[in-house]
Amino acid sequence: MLTFRIIPCLDVRNRRVTKGVKFQNNVDLGDPVEMALRYYEDGCDELVVYDITASAEHRPIDIGIVADVAKVVRIPFAVGGGISSLDDMQRVLLAGAEKVSVNSLAVANPSIISDGARAFGSQCIVLGMDPVRTDDLARFPSGYEITTRGFRLRTGMDAVEWARRAAGLGAGEIVVNSVDADGTRAGFDLDITRRIADAVNVPVIASGGAGKPSHLSDAYSAGHADAAIVAGMIHTGEYTISRIKAEMRGVPLRR
Amino acid sequence: MIAIIDYKAGNLTSVRLAVEALGACARVTSAPGDILSAERIIFPGVGAAAAAMGTLASLGLDNAIRGAISNGTPFIGICLGAQILFERSAEDGGVGTLGILPGEVVRLAPREPRAKIPHMGWNQADFHKAHPVLDGIRDGSDFYFVHSYRMAPARNGDILTTTDYAGEVFASSVARGNIVATQFHIEKSGKTGLRMLSNFLAWDGKESPKC
Numbered sequence: 142m143l144t145f146r147i148i149p150c151l152d153v154r155n156r157r158v159t160k161g162v163k164f165q166n167n168v169d170l171g172d173p174v175e176m177a178l179r180y181y182e183d184g185c186d187e188l189v190v191y192d193i194t195a196s197a198e199h200r201p202i203d204i205g206i207v208a209d210v211a212k213v214v215r216i217p218f219a220v221g222g223g224i225s226s227l228d229d230m231q232r233v234l235l236a237g238a239e240k241v242s243v244n245s246l247a248v249a250n251p252s253i254i255s256d257g258a259r260a261f262g263s264q265c266i267v268l269g270m271d272p273v274r275t276d277d278l279a280r281f282p283s284g285y286e287i288t289t290r291g292f293r294l295r296t297g298m299d300a301v302e303w304a305r306r307a308a309g310l311g312a313g314e315i316v317v318n319s320v321d322a323d324g325t326r327a328g329f330d331l332d333i334t335r336r337i338a339d340a341v342n343v344p345v346i347a348s349g350g351a352g353k354p355s356h357l358s359d360a361y362s363a364g365h366a367d368a369a370i371v372a373g374m375i376h377t378g379e380y381t382i383s384r385i386k387a388e389m390r391g392v393p394l395r396r
Numbered sequence: 397m398i399a400i401i402d403y404k405a406g407n408l409t410s411v412r413l414a415v416e417a418l419g420a421c422a423r424v425t426s427a428p429g430d431i432l433s434a435e436r437i438i439f440p441g442v443g444a445a446a447a448a449m450g451t452l453a454s455l456g457l458d459n460a461i462r463g464a465i466s467n468g469t470p471f472i473g474i475c476l477g478a479q480i481l482f483e484r485s486a487e488d489g490g491v492g493t494l495g496i497l498p499g500e501v502v503r504l505a506p507r508e509p510r511a512k513i514p515h516m517g518w519n520q521a522d523f524h525k526a527h528p529v530l531d532g533i534r535d536g537s538d539f540y541f542v543h544s545y546r547m548a549p550a551r552n553g554d555i556l557t558t559t560d561y562a563g564e565v566f567a568s569s570v571a572r573g574n575i576v577a578t579q580f581h582i583e584k585s586g587k588t589g590l591r592m593l594s595n596f597l598a599w600d601g602k603e604s605p606k607c
Contacts, residue, residue, distance in 0.1 A: 367512070
């Protein structure tokens with residue numbers, strides 16, 4: 142049967158992997174290519190590499206890192222950050238990435254999803270979204286509003302509505318990165334993960350808040366997610382991918 | 397020379413990098429002459445069957461592929477490259493394909509109502525026969541899949557592995573003579589996929605006798 146995927150996320154700034162809480166207090170964690178290789182060797186199912194400063198610095202993504210990661214791992218990986226056009230997507234895919242991830246760009250210009258899906262196939266187009274919990278149920282029926290630009294901007298868009306629309310436009314996969322849970326290591330926001338997973342017919346990836354293996358099991362069983370992103374819990378060395386897999390219960394995994 | 401057939405159907409970088417990771421060298425080519433003179437051929441591809449068939453015909457690659465296969469050249473089709481070896485595909489309302497392998501390609505029909513299409517991610521391949529390309533690989537190993545259609549070979553004896561997606565068991569790879577066709581992406585399937593690619597690069601194109 143289809144297995145649940147565990148996907149390490151590498152946030153890259155100046156060719157180094159960094160990790161902060163809610164995009165603040167970034168600390169240096171290592172070389173992205175070495176870390177990608179280590180997680181690959183340890184059995185991760187996929188990888189995500191974000192060039193987290195490309196957009197802010199108004200420059201295209203660092204294609205050298207994409208090419209270097211592609212040389213050392215033999216599993217699919219997605220790349221995001223600094224993607225602003227179909228040309229950027231093509232460069233990333235030709236460098237060896239399997240998927241490109243768009244977030245703020247898709248909110249500003251949703252047709253990038255349909256254009257990308259038409260040019261490269263839906264399976265290449267990942268929509269990242271950063272929903273934040275809200276009490277304003279009149280405006281946001283799901284109880285979550287989409288934010289962009291590293292959680293700084295509120296968009297006025299309902300999270301589930303946006304997920305449905307993006308899937309309809311051709312997004313092949315949706316990463317639900319909860320603003321409230323991000324960096325807390327207290328578990329994924331299962332509520333919004335499940336709402337979106339149940340609303341769309343494309344795979345949903347839980348993101349933000351992974352701190353221990355049971356959180357990933359919960360993302361599968363209670364969050365209805367197809368995959369989960371891990372970052373801090375493995376980057377600090379507290380857990381390895383193989384230990385996470387060994388400790389997860391009731392979830393089909395690639396061994 | 398190892399030829400990777402380029403017919404504008406998706407991204408060939410990961411296939412080329414996987415071959416290079418094994419210390420081999422491949423030529424990414426659209427030239428029928430390269431296909432006919434290659435020692436072995438990799439036929440990848442992602443995308444729609446009708447567009448792919450149009451491109452193959454316009455480049456003269458359809459006949460080059462038939463020629464190379466009838467010459468006994470070891471040949472592996474991957475994903476779309478596996479599917480269009482069959483006679484027809486249900487994609488795009490029905491399209492005639494290369495007709496080299498007996499059978500057709502149909503849309504996935506998983507039994508579980510919540511199952512998503514495409515079938516994307518890692519799933520197990522259960523062995524149905526012995527074959528040199530499976531040397532050193534454990535029965536039931538996981539491979540990486542991304543597809544909405546599946547191969548439906550006419551002959552059960554051609555089935556190399558099957559995979560269960562949400563209650564639908566389908567042929568995830570096929571082997572017949574000098575042809576291997578895999579629905580899964582061996583170039584993205586970690587060490588297991590790399591082992592299968594390495595086995596293919598060492599293969600003489602003959603099915604081993606039954607043990």
